[in-house]
Amino acid sequence: TTLFLTPAQLGVVGPGHPVTATVGQDVVLPCHLFPQHDARSLDVRWMRDHISETVHHYRNGEDLYGEQMQAYAGRTELSRDGLSAGRLDLRITGLRPSDDGRYICIVKDADAYAEAIVELEVSAPGPELGKACPGLSSAPDGLAPSVPAVKVTLDxxxxxxxxxxxxxxxxxxxxxxxxxxxxxxxxxxxxxxxxxxxxxxxxxxxxxxxxxxxxxxxxxxxxxxxxxxxxxxxxxxxxxxxxxxxxxxxxxxxxxxxxxxxxxxxxxxxxxxxxxxxxxxxxxxxxxxxxxxxxxxxxxxxxxxxxxxxxxxxxxxxxxxxxxDSNPQTPSPALGGSCSSPDTPASPLLDPAGAEVLYRKMQSGSGISWVLSFMRL
CATH class of the missing domain: 2.60.120.920 (SPRY domain)
Incomplete structure (x- = not known):
């Protein structure tokens, strides 16, 4: 978290540690003014750190969506309950893997400017994912998608x-x-x-x-x-x-x-x-x-x-x-083998709810490493 103070002594404080959440969940990125100050009349803007694009913009009691990134449309909300007490918390719904990263909370008024950085770590669902997704089966060494890739040819x-x-x-x-x-x-x-x-x-x-x-x-x-x-x-x-x-x-x-x-x-x-x-x-x-x-x-x-x-x-x-073709040249990890070929990338799973993003992030639990399997035709 980074705190910037201006001559007017307006500052913003983040949580001081990364905020963690899982794909599909809702999350709140906490921030507050220091010293405590009514934020209802301020200009509050949340942005992505690496691309400097707007995630959510609030000014003088209104949410402004003209500059909002399309990827966040309909998924953000600045909590109004705590504004009078200087809270600037941003709620993001339906987390996606692409939401992972650094966010900047920027506050401005006529005489002051301050910002803080909040780190969001979005993780893949853990071993319980197999219970939530009927199309996913677990194996001793990984997760095996059950929807096969189709062979597509050009016309x-x-x-x-x-x-x-x-x-x-x-x-x-x-x-x-x-x-x-x-x-x-x-x-x-x-x-x-x-x-x-x-x-x-x-x-x-x-x-x-x-x-x-x-x-x-x-x-x-x-x-x-x-x-x-x-x-x-x-x-x-x-x-x-x-x-x-x-x-x-x-x-x-x-x-x-x-x-x-x-x-x-x-x-x-x-x-x-x-x-x-x-x-x-x-x-x-x-x-x-x-x-x-x-x-x-x-x-x-x-x-x-x-x-x-x-x-x-x-x-x-x-x-x-x-x-x-996604058919691996070596045994699938889900079947107890290993695969290091660059031509056998991680496969997505489409479950009955639509496209479920499965991505390669190692997780640990009960001594088991959960990794993506590769798809067999």
Missing amino acids: PDTAHPLLVVSPDNKSVRRQTEPQQVPDTPERFDSWCCVLGHEEFREGRHCWLVEVEGEQIKDSWWAVGVARASLKRKGWINASPKEGIWAVRYYERQLMSLTWPHTYLSLSPIPTRIWVCLDCTQQQVSFIDADNGVEIFTFTAASFNGESIRPWFWLVSNSLQLFLR
């Missing part, structure tokens, strides 16, 4: 002429000159997109996409899903309104293709991503395959009863998108 008949699909339909790259291919109704003609061959109308499915290339940091690409009826000709508004649910990397920034776009603060930028589709709950989740951290989740997606297909957008010439 070359939908690929823009600049996109070259590999013979096995498992990767795509962009070239500088268009191919001589039939201009069929199924083919994209303006945007460099390609669809997956598979169509999904029910159930829960996930597949792994990997980005490779020499200049990934300066590349431009997107992965996600789209309605099967997505238009293929002319300009496309890449958003849920058009029938696309995806994340995009552009100008060294990852964002969700909401409208407006939601910028996602992740470091490093993920290059192996689980795309998780839940047709029943109408949700689409994206998970970093290297550490299990949730990237973004679309909820209440308007599939409109249509079939949903994997969707890929590739603008840069310097890289390729690969559809990876």
Whole structure:
């Protein structure tokens, strides 16, 4: 916790220790003025330390949401009960792995400025998770997801002429000159997109996409899903309104293709991503395959009863998108073996409630180490 005093002797004090909570829980980040002072007329702003974006803003009795990060929309509340006594506690509901980190509580008035830092540590559910999630089974050495990955292939008949699909339909790259291919109704003609061959109308499915290339940091690409009826000709508004649910990397920034776009603060930028589709709950989740951290989740997606297909957008010439099989080359830890291959990333679990983020964080209890297993096809 950091305390700054101004000439007016206004200070902010945090808890002095990290605040800990579990994914899915609600948490309160405590802060208070020192010396005690009525905070109802002050400007109080909670921000993320590493990106300097607003989590919650309060001023003169009003909550201001114009600058709030989309990731926190509808999930924050400044406790009003303690404001008159100088309490600045922030409540965050439905914790996500991406909420983990440092927060700054900033207080201002006409004559003073003060701030304090609060550390939030968000942990994965422990061994009890297997009881909460019917789709999760426990094993002596780990947690084993029971929802298998699906084998997804690219449909070359939908690929823009600049996109070259590999013979096995498992990767795509962009070239500088268009191919001589039939201009069929199924083919994209303006945007460099390609669809997956598979169509999904029910159930829960996930597949792994990997980005490779020499200049990934300066590349431009997107992965996600789209309605099967997505238009293929002319300009496309890449958003849920058009029938696309995806994340995009552009100008060294990852964002969700909401409208407006939601910028996602992740470091490093993920290059192996689980795309998780839940047709029943109408949700689409994206998970970093290297550490299990949730990237973004679309909820209440308007599939409109249509079939949903994997969707890929590739603008840069310097890289390729690969559809990876998640079948490990060595025994699964859940079966008593070990797996160190970089091609066998941690797998997400989709339970009946939607996308459940499982990420690789070691936990201890009763002498047992709980780690993510790897998915077998």
